[in-house]
């Protein structure tokens with residue numbers, strides 16, 4: 001009985017003291033007028049109830065842990081008048097996207113999911129969620145005010161470009177360093193302001209997605225480090241009339257595409273990057289390489305894995321290159337063989353003539 005009462009008193013006094021504690025964060029230091037907070041740890045919304053953030057326009061979290069960057073967290077930042085947020089090395093697995101923030105730079109946070117309310121209006125203009133663990137980005141379609149979207153170095157395997165169809169202000173779209181094998185587009189897509197598109201470091205092997213893209217201002221386009229063998233160069237030339245920089249290096253392009261590309265970049269004075277190819281004899285059989293992706297599906301997240309995948313891709317790339325060069329060699333051998341046959345025929349004829357006893 002006594003015991004119970006004591007327990008009750010302890011419980012009340014504990015709640016009372018927690019209720020009185022107001023945690024007021026203050027900036028550890030400023031970098032380029034960004035207020036920085038180190039090692040902030042907010043385990044749950046309960047930790048947030050008595051938290052006050054510094055009243056600044058831009059705030060940055062370094063390291064620490066905020067497993068769910070929640071609605072209540074966003075409310076706290078809104079109350080402080082924050083417009084721009086960055087988080088670097090902060091462990092965040094779930095991010096509820098704030099609708100009052102214009103710039104959000106989240107880097108290296110282990111983010112798996114981003115909650116976005118389809119009916120909410122978002123002010124977001126500059127969004128970077130790079131070096132994280134996103135797989136599905138289709139719910140980003142309501143962010144129609146975006147000017148910059150950087151989703152490099154996540155775990156994305158498929159992208160529907162319909163996701164970006166409403167983003168008419170978009171200038172920069174970076175999807176590099178993912179595992180993108182397929183890009184789909186149900187409708188034609190007009191992105192009138194898109195200047196910089198980066199799809200480098202993925203597993204693209206089929207470039208037919210270009211057919212539905214209308215990006216009249218595209219100036220800088222990277223398809224570097226993929227598995228593309230063919231590209232519709234005519235489409236490039238017709239659609240992307242303002243193209244200034246094109247990077248297609250580290251793709252096992254066939255000779256046809258290679259030669260057409262060279263013609264295009266020279267005609268239009270485009271700054272380009274492409275692996276040098278020897279295409280003396282145009283191959284009659286085009287290299288076909290279709291990755292099954294099984295090797296990659298077997299793998300799941302992790303830093304070592306990134307390295308392994310990189311090595312695997314490098315090997316695939318080297319093998320495709322070897323196959324291409326062997327194909328050319330085979331054609332040369334065939335040519336040499338048929339010319340040898342001709343010579344042999346000639347020699348045989350002469351020999352037959354010499355040996356003719358008559």
Ligand SMILES: *[C@@H]1O[C@H](CO)[C@@H](O)[C@H](O)[C@H]1NC(C)=O
Nearest residue numbers: 028037038039040062063064
């Ligand atoms: C943050 O934590 C690290 C180690 O966990 C410590 O070395 C560092 O001093 C802390 N920084 C601040 C500003 O508290």
Ligand SMILES: *[C@@H]1O[C@H](CO)[C@@H](O)[C@H](O)[C@H]1NC(C)=O
Nearest residue numbers: 038039062063064088089090
């Ligand atoms: C954050 O963590 C990283 C790696 O754990 C460390 O290198 C860095 O110094 C830390 N930064 C701060 C400001 O504590």
Ligand SMILES: *[C@@H]1O[C@H](CO)[C@@H](O)[C@H](O)[C@H]1NC(C)=O
Nearest residue numbers: 196197198200220221222245
């Ligand atoms: C062009 O794109 C590449 C790859 O995304 C980037 O590294 C480079 O800085 C860009 N250059 C310009 C001038 O936009």
Ligand SMILES: *[C@@H]1O[C@H](CO)[C@@H](O)[C@H](O)[C@H]1NC(C)=O
Nearest residue numbers: 205206207208209288289290
């Ligand atoms: C490339 O994709 C298109 C459309 O998805 C498909 O029709 C075509 O067969 C594919 N080509 C290869 C070589 O896989």
Ligand SMILES: *[C@@H]1O[C@H](CO)[C@@H](O)[C@H](O)[C@H]1NC(C)=O
Nearest residue numbers: 329330332333334335336337
């Ligand atoms: C084919 O013949 C040419 C000249 O006779 C020679 O230089 C070349 O090495 C030969 N190619 C192969 C693949 O043997």
